Amino acid sequence: xxYEIVELGERVVAGIRIKTTxxxxxxxxxxxxxxxxxxxxxxxxxxxxxED
Numbered sequence: 001x002x003y004e005i006v007e008l009g010e011r012v013v014a015g016i017r018i019k020t021t022x023x024x025x026x027x028x029x030x031x032x033x034x035x036x037x038x039x040x041x042x043x044x045x046x047x048x049x050x051e052d
Contacts, residue, residue: 014047
């Protein structure tokens with residue numbers, strides 16, 4: 001297997017966080033709710049310097 005080491009510049013990650021578990025499919029539910037909250041509550045629009 002060939003591989004290449006690549007050095008990347010610093011990145012800043014912004015958003016909201018949650019703590020969840022993989023038991024009983026809880027993570028799938030929690031992550032969906034968190035994405036909805038990010039957009040429905042206008043949090044995404046408040047993050048400065050967003051690069052798509």
